[in-house]
Amino acid sequence: NDLQLDSCLLRGVSKRSEIGFLSIFEHFNSCQVGSNLKTPRYPIWLVNSDNHYSVVFSSCKQLVSDWRAERQFHLYHYDGLVGQTEETVLCVDTTGFSSKEDVKREEVPALELCIKTKW
Numbered sequence: 001n002d003l004q005l006d007s008c009l010l011r012g013v014s015k016r017s018e019i020g021f022l023s024i025f026e027h028f029n030s031c032q033v034g035s036n037l038k039t040p041r042y043p044i045w046l047v048n049s050d051n052h053y054s055v056v057f058s059s060c061k062q063l064v065s066d067w068r069a070e071r072q073f074h075l076y077h078y079d080g081l082v083g084q085t086e087e088t089v090l091c092v093d094t095t096g097f098s099s100k101e102d103v104k105r106e107e108v109p110a111l112e113l114c115i116k117t118k119w
Contacts, residue, residue, distance in 0.1 A: 016040055017036060020038055021038075024049040024114050026114075027116070027117055039064055042064065043059075045118075049114045052079075054077060055077070056076065056077050057075065058073060058076070059074075074091055090111075
């Protein structure tokens with residue numbers, strides 16, 4: 001989790017965090033979010049996309065402890081800036097394949113790009 005940047009040594013998070021973090025900047029190769037933030041102890045992630053923060057979470061605790069739970073699952077998304085009144089449920093299916101070229105060809109929401117940095 002360490003990165004040498006010229007004379008500066010950057011250290012990552014040394015153990016799994018309570019909640020996770022996903023960033024749109026990782027999709028654009030501007031930063032790298034380490035595995036200890038991508039796989040937190042609880043299935044809750046702070047998401048940095050579209051110049052603000054929101055939260056995605058799962059009611060399935062196994063999502064962070066059993067890789068088989070990552071095949072198909074639901075994430076709930078909450079964004080306080082949009083005055084959200086109804087729950088937003090995202091259905092994630094990691095069994096399919098999409099290349100970076102597929103992503104470039106279509107207009108993909110920033111939240112989806114953030115989620116794809118983990119799954």
